[in-house]
Amino acid sequence: MQLDSKIPGGPLETKWDRHRFDMKLVNPANKRKFEIIVVGTGLAGGSASAALAELGYNVKTFCIQDSPRRAHSIAAQGGINAAKNYPNDGDSIWRLFYDTIKGGDFRAREANVYRLAMVSNLIIDHCVAQGIPFAREYGGLLANRSFGGAQVSRTFYARGQTGQQLLLCCYQGMMRQIATGQITMFPRREMLELVMVDGQARGIVVRNLITGEIERHAAHAVVLATGGYGNVFYLSTNGTGCNVSAAWKAYKKGAGFANPCFTQIHPTCIPVHGPYQSKLTLMSESLRNDGRVWVPKQAGDQRPPQEIPEEERDYYLERIYPSFGNLAPRDISSRAAKLMCDQGKGVGSTGLAVYLDFADAIKRLGRKVIEERYGNLFQMYHKITDQDPYEVPMMIFPASHYAMGGLWVDYNLMSTIPGLFVLGEANFSDHGANRLGASALMQGLADGYFVIPYTMGGYLGGTRLSEVNTSHPAFGEAEAQAKARTEKLLGIRGKRTAASFHRDLGNIMWEYCGMGRTDEGMTKGLKLIADLKGEFWQDLLIPGTDTTLNQSLERAGRVADFLEFAELLVTDALARRESCGSHFNEAFQTEDHEALRDDENMCHVAVWEYAGEGKAPIFHKEPLVYENVKLSVRSYK
Amino acid sequence: MSGKHINLTLKIWRQNGPQAPGSWEIFPAKDISTEASFLEMLDIVNEQLALAGKEPVAFDHDCREGICGTCGCAVNGRPHGPDRETTLCQLHMRRFRDGDTLVIEPYRARAFPVIKDLVVDRSAFDQVIQAGGFVSVNTGQAQDANSLPVPRNKAEEAMDAAACIGCGACVAACPNAAGMLFVSAKVSHLALLPQGRPEAAKRALSMVAQMDALGFGNCTNHKECEVECPKGISIRNIARLNREFIRAAVASTEKIPASGGGQ
Numbered sequence: 092m093q094l095d096s097k098i099p100g101g102p103l104e105t106k107w108d109r110h111r112f113d114m115k116l117v118n119p120a121n122k123r124k125f126e127i128i129v130v131g132t133g134l135a136g137g138s139a140s141a142a143l144a145e146l147g148y149n150v151k152t153f154c155i156q157d158s159p160r161r162a163h164s165i166a167a168q169g170g171i172n173a174a175k176n177y178p179n180d181g182d183s184i185w186r187l188f189y190d191t192i193k194g195g196d197f198r199a200r201e202a203n204v205y206r207l208a209m210v211s212n213l214i215i216d217h218c219v220a221q222g223i224p225f226a227r228e229y230g231g232l233l234a235n236r237s238f239g240g241a242q243v244s245r246t247f248y249a250r251g252q253t254g255q256q257l258l259l260c261c262y263q264g265m266m267r268q269i270a271t272g273q274i275t276m277f278p279r280r281e282m283l284e285l286v287m288v289d290g291q292a293r294g295i296v297v298r299n300l301i302t303g304e305i306e307r308h309a310a311h312a313v314v315l316a317t318g319g320y321g322n323v324f325y326l327s328t329n330g331t332g333c334n335v336s337a338a339w340k341a342y343k344k345g346a347g348f349a350n351p352c353f354t355q356i357h358p359t360c361i362p363v364h365g366p367y368q369s370k371l372t373l374m375s376e377s378l379r380n381d382g383r384v385w386v387p388k389q390a391g392d393q394r395p396p397q398e399i400p401e402e403e404r405d406y407y408l409e410r411i412y413p414s415f416g417n418l419a420p421r422d423i424s425s426r427a428a429k430l431m432c433d434q435g436k437g438v439g440s441t442g443l444a445v446y447l448d449f450a451d452a453i454k455r456l457g458r459k460v461i462e463e464r465y466g467n468l469f470q471m472y473h474k475i476t477d478q479d480p481y482e483v484p485m486m487i488f489p490a491s492h493y494a495m496g497g498l499w500v501d502y503n504l505m506s507t508i509p510g511l512f513v514l515g516e517a518n519f520s521d522h523g524a525n526r527l528g529a530s531a532l533m534q535g536l537a538d539g540y541f542v543i544p545y546t547m548g549g550y551l552g553g554t555r556l557s558e559v560n561t562s563h564p565a566f567g568e569a570e571a572q573a574k575a576r577t578e579k580l581l582g583i584r585g586k587r588t589a590a591s592f593h594r595d596l597g598n599i600m601w602e603y604c605g606m607g608r609t610d611e612g613m614t615k616g617l618k619l620i621a622d623l624k625g626e627f628w629q630d631l632l633i634p635g636t637d638t639t640l641n642q643s644l645e646r647a648g649r650v651a652d653f654l655e656f657a658e659l660l661v662t663d664a665l666a667r668r669e670s671c672g673s674h675f676n677e678a679f680q681t682e683d684h685e686a687l688r689d690d691e692n693m694c695h696v697a698v699w700e701y702a703g704e705g706k707a708p709i710f711h712k713e714p715l716v717y718e719n720v721k722l723s724v725r726s727y728k
Numbered sequence: 729m730s731g732k733h734i735n736l737t738l739k740i741w742r743q744n745g746p747q748a749p750g751s752w753e754i755f756p757a758k759d760i761s762t763e764a765s766f767l768e769m770l771d772i773v774n775e776q777l778a779l780a781g782k783e784p785v786a787f788d789h790d791c792r793e794g795i796c797g798t799c800g801c802a803v804n805g806r807p808h809g810p811d812r813e814t815t816l817c818q819l820h821m822r823r824f825r826d827g828d829t830l831v832i833e834p835y836r837a838r839a840f841p842v843i844k845d846l847v848v849d850r851s852a853f854d855q856v857i858q859a860g861g862f863v864s865v866n867t868g869q870a871q872d873a874n875s876l877p878v879p880r881n882k883a884e885e886a887m888d889a890a891a892c893i894g895c896g897a898c899v900a901a902c903p904n905a906a907g908m909l910f911v912s913a914k915v916s917h918l919a920l921l922p923q924g925r926p927e928a929a930k931r932a933l934s935m936v937a938q939m940d941a942l943g944f945g946n947c948t949n950h951k952e953c954e955v956e957c958p959k960g961i962s963i964r965n966i967a968r969l970n971r972e973f974i975r976a977a978v979a980s981t982e983k984i985p986a987s988g989g990g991q
Contacts, residue, residue: 142867157788158854160894161796177874213868220870222863222923224887231877249887255795256890263862270858278851301843330790364731364763367772370792471794474811474818475765540867588778590771634783639745640844642786643778 115552122147132159135515136316137261138539144268167254168375170246195523196672283573292511319494325597327491349519350496352664357492358424381452390435425489448484503546514538524672585630797893807897835900859938898953904945912969929976
């Protein structure tokens with residue numbers, strides 16, 4: 092496996108411009124001769140589909156949901172960052188770039204992140220032109236708010252539904268192209284195999300989830316925008332359908348998987364309440380603009396929050412990180428919450444929660460302002476917990492949220508498989524070891540609207556591609572592989588459902604490879620995963636057949652992939668001999684329990700190559716070179 | 729957050745495919761925590777069905793936090809169940825009492841054929857949006873985002889309409905199975921913003937024509953849609969759609985498409 096990041100030379104500020112000039116172009120008349128497959132219709136896949144179709148490429152887009160409007164980007168609440176500097180508070184492209192690199196604990200590529208910061212402003216322009224009803228000031232101009240890890244206000248938002256509004260405009264852009272015939276949409280399809288011809292990605296094999304039919308689709312290039320793998324923890328803020336399967340299939344065909352151990356645990360989620368629970372709900376980080384996080388000073392204090400006087404409360408984020416306070420980055424806030432609970436100061440019936448209190452903000456600003464800012468979030472909290480956050484403090488606890496790791500891509504967003512591009516959360520490229528709030532929407536749209544339209548042309552214009560259609564033997568092989576696996580799954584006829592295996596896997600991952608990791612725990616975790624995988628293939632029960640809609644079969648395929656992927660995640664976590672960002676190995680910490688990086692030996696992207704069934708994956712590294720920022724100890728104090 | 733446990737009887741619509749005949753089946757749902765969501769209750773029942781060698785009840789769901797619009801079916805005749813402004817995934821079992829019988833069926837509407845059990849095909853909504861529910865702007869064309877001020881109250885009103893999640897409850901609630909609330913929400917969202925005005929006339933005419941062509945019924949002011957909408961979309965949007973439509977039909981040069989609004 093060759094890892095050539097293809098980062099253009101020269102000064103950071105002009106790399107992208109120069110690269111756009113150096114790339115081959117496809118002339119408008121030739122664009123219509125190319126077919127491009129896009130898998131996934133979240134912000135990255137939706138924007139890529141629309142933007143490529145606008146250029147004149149023939150796009151075939153696939154999603155597992157009933158409509159491209161459902162992808163889980165829709166659940167993003169708080170906002171989207173851009174370096175507009177409208178508030179005049181000191182922001183710049185350079186500052187957004189630097190904050191993102193620092194927030195990622197110096198484990199992301201400078202050139203990619205700089206480009207992200209550059210195009211961030213174009214995204215806001217485009218979104219406004221599409222009719223996104225962003226929040227506005229009384230003068231009619233755009234409003235901003237603050238998010239974790241930044242001391243400027245650069246986040247644009249549409250109430251607590253920013254992801255929804257951005258996704259629906261992507262979707263509307265797609266619908267416009269579907270009406271003209273430039274995009275053909277295939278909803279309720281699940282990618283089962285990637286098809287390679289002459290070492291290039293040339294198509295996919297999918298299952299029609301309604302009829303069970305296996306379909307073949309050929310193209311000149313394939314784009315995966317299939318999201319993250321947070322559901323490997325079973326309980327996460329992801330939608331229940333989110334999975335690693337498409338990325339995993341690509342990995343098994345030769346795409347390198349980068350930094351799988353970098354998984355973000357979001358600090359503000361509604362705590363777990365019972366064993367039947369199917370997901371955890373995020374409470375937007377934007378709440379930390381006005382909410383204050385605290386626990387009782389005394390361990391084991393069982394009094395209700397109203398009865399604990401001010402001087403007996405520990406506003407621990409404000410105490411430990413005075414300059415960022417409640418807006419400390421996610422990894423740091425999550426770990427601090429865990430630390431408090433480990434010390435017995437956790438609240439609620441399980442002791443696994445901390446307070447997020449709005450009493451001061453309501454006193455300062457009035458209930459109406461708080462309602463305007465967070466009304467829908469407060470309502471959501473009230474519905475789920477049956478408690479009114481205007482009256483009593485919210486209880487929150489960290490939960491698996493976002494995957495910084497993903498398929499390795501070069502500067503063009505192409506994986507190690509020629510012709511296979513990976514966008515959005517599914518790739519590893521921009522967030523290093525920890526993602527800052529309001530940066531996921533920015534990255535998904537940057538990749539889809541403003542990067543892939545250029546780099547796809549560069550690839551298609553500069554690559555020899557043979558004529559390939561779906562009767563090529565490679566499609567036959569991929570289809571046979573997909574069918575054989577479905578038959579194998581259905582043939583086990585055991586006694587346990589895929590859902591119950593998934594829950595067990597999640598418990599193992601959370602316990603042994605969650606917020607605090609140890610070598611001993613991870614080694615034990617690996618063993619437990621292997622045992623569970625063995626049991627899965629012995630005792631899986633799938634009711635029904637493969638000729639109709641069968642949600643149990645869909646789930647089983649995804650859990651089977653999660654079981655394999657989980658081993659890679661833990662293997663990667665064991666191999667990273669440091670703590671950085673979201674990855675916290677307890678053996679590597681400072682006296683104050685902060686992550687202790689090892690820049691001398693670990694300043695690299697860990698990339699894993701599939702070596703075959705039952706064989707250990709092969710480790711590769713892409714060294715990270717910092718020419719513009721000085722690696723420093725990340726301090727938010 | 730400890731709750732209590734209740735026992736329920738579920739009467740659920742089962743249908744094996746679009747062409748298959750459907751029928752009611754009755755299951756007990758035992759020992760359900762009142763802290764569980766409605767969908768988690770279905771998960772528990774499905775797990776029991778699977779272990780008993782039966783096929784679980786198919787139902788659509790994804791985000792389980794009330795925003796993706798994937799879930800939804802009628803509970804005791806009401807789309808998304810009894811709570812106002814609440815999607816099915818956000819409905820919690822504390823809303824029900826021990827011993828209750830719940831009748832659970834798919835959305836019934838000509839434009840939404842049943843796929844299996846509680847799963848329906850809502851692709852007609854996508855086709856309505858294809859008829860004009862967008863601003864025709866290509867990536868890269870936009871001017872600076874702040875060059876066009878939008879009055880705050882207009883932006884807020886547009887946001888109220890844009891909050892629609894496309895779940896289809898409005899259609900299921902309507903005695904005519906009309907799609908007016910859905911269509912009017914999109915027409916309003918874009919008509920209220922300066923960016924949406926250039927195409928407003930064409931959009932209103934095309935989307936309404938497409939809606940009619942797809943088998944949605946007409947609005948006769950029953951207002952059931954507004955009551956059942958999990959996002960509180962107001963029927964004022966329908967009034968605005970009517971105004972936009974009449975204005976477009978009378979005062980604009982746009983033609984009313986003969987059938988279907990596809991471009």
